[in-house]
Amino acid sequence: GQSLEQPSEVTAVEGAIVQINCTYQTSGFYGLSWYQQHDGGAPTFLSYNALDGLEETGRFSSFLSRSDSYGYLLLQELQMKDSASYFCAVQGNAGNMLTFGGGTRLMVKP
Amino acid sequence: ETGVTQSPTHLIKTRGQQVTLRCSSQSGHNTVSWYQQALGQGPQFIFQYYREEENGRGNFPPRFSGLQFPNYSSELNVNALELDDSALYLCASSPTGALYEQYFGPGTRLTVT
Numbered sequence: 001g002q003s004l005e006q007p008s009e010v011t012a013v014e015g016a017i018v019q020i021n022c023t024y025q026t027s028g029f030y031g032l033s034w035y036q037q038h039d040g041g042a043p044t045f046l047s048y049n050a051l052d053g054l055e056e057t058g059r060f061s062s063f064l065s066r067s068d069s070y071g072y073l074l075l076q077e078l079q080m081k082d083s084a085s086y087f088c089a090v091q092g093n094a095g096n097m098l099t100f101g102g103g104t105r106l107m108v109k110p
Numbered sequence: 111e112t113g114v115t116q117s118p119t120h121l122i123k124t125r126g127q128q129v130t131l132r133c134s135s136q137s138g139h140n141t142v143s144w145y146q147q148a149l150g151q152g153p154q155f156i157f158q159y160y161r162e163e164e165n166g167r168g169n170f171p172p173r174f175s176g177l178q179f180p181n182y183s184s185e186l187n188v189n190a191l192e193l194d195d196s197a198l199y200l201c202a203s204s205p206t207g208a209l210y211e212q213y214f215g216p217g218t219r220l221t222v223t
Contacts, residue, residue: 033210042200042214043153050210087152091210096166098143098209100152 002026002092004101011107012078020073020104022088030091032064032071033098038084046073046086075106083108112137114215116201122221128189131218133201135182141165142184143212144176145200153200158209159184188220196222 004024012018022032031050035043047055049064049071061074075082085103092099115134123129135142141160145153155168159178173189182203188195198219202212 031210033212035212042216043202043212044214045211048210089152089210096158096160096209097155097168098212099155100145103150103152 002090002099004088004090004099006086006088006101006104008102009105009107011109013109014078014080016078017074017076018078018106020075020086020088020106022071022073022101024069024071024088024090024101026069026090026092026099028092029066029069032062033089033091034060034062034073035087035089035100036084037087037103043087078108080108080110082106114201114203114213116199116215116218118218119216120219120221122223123191125191125193125222127191128187129191129220131186131188131199131201131220133184133186133203133215135184135201135203136213139203139205139213140182141204141206141209142178142182143202143204143209144184144186145202146170146195147198147200147217149197156186191222193222196220 006022033048034046037043047062064071087103089100143158144156147153158166162178175187178184198217200217202214
């Protein structure tokens with residue numbers, strides 16, 4: 001089976017940097033994705049890591065260590081609009097399914 | 111480029127009834143996945159369709175079934191509804207070979223009473 005662990009809640013102030021960690025257990029690992037979901041909205045794709053290292057997309061970066069079965073999402077220069085739930089998701093098994101973590105609720109305060 | 115659309119937006123059904131939810135994939139995407147999302151939890155994979163064939167299934171009973179049509183629109187059917195089926199049902203399409211990059215529709219909020 002597959003399972004993912006991420007913190008349930010994180011609070012940070014505007015302008016700060018926050019890191020959301022994700023550890024996973026899976027068979028047949030293909031890659032780790034990150035999604036953002038605002039309250040009442042649909043998840044939107046943020047980033048994907050198939051290989052070890054850091055991927056940067058604007059204010060957001062994502063890191064993967066395959067040997068540690070660990071990844072994180074780094075959000076810089078936090079803005080109020082970044083308040084949302086963030087999900088890590090692993091593509092495993094035969095590559096034909098995506099398993100999501102329980103989500104981390106990020107609250108950005110002024 | 112048209113995004114993923116779903117209908118209806120909200121639905122209220124009674125336990126034991128059957129329901130059909132519909133999804134129209136993003137243009138050019140031939141893979142569609144369906145998810146169930148309970149309040150405060152992550153999306154749970156139900157199944158995936160690729161070129162009209164079921165291509166993967168999560169831990170859901172057979173009363174959850176689906177169809178994908180030649181125009182890549184799809185349906186999720188749930189028979190013998192139970193109270194625990196109350197959730198947000200999300201449809202997501204993805205480009206060929208990029209399952210990790212899913213484009214989600216707005217979802218259908220199903221309430222079973």
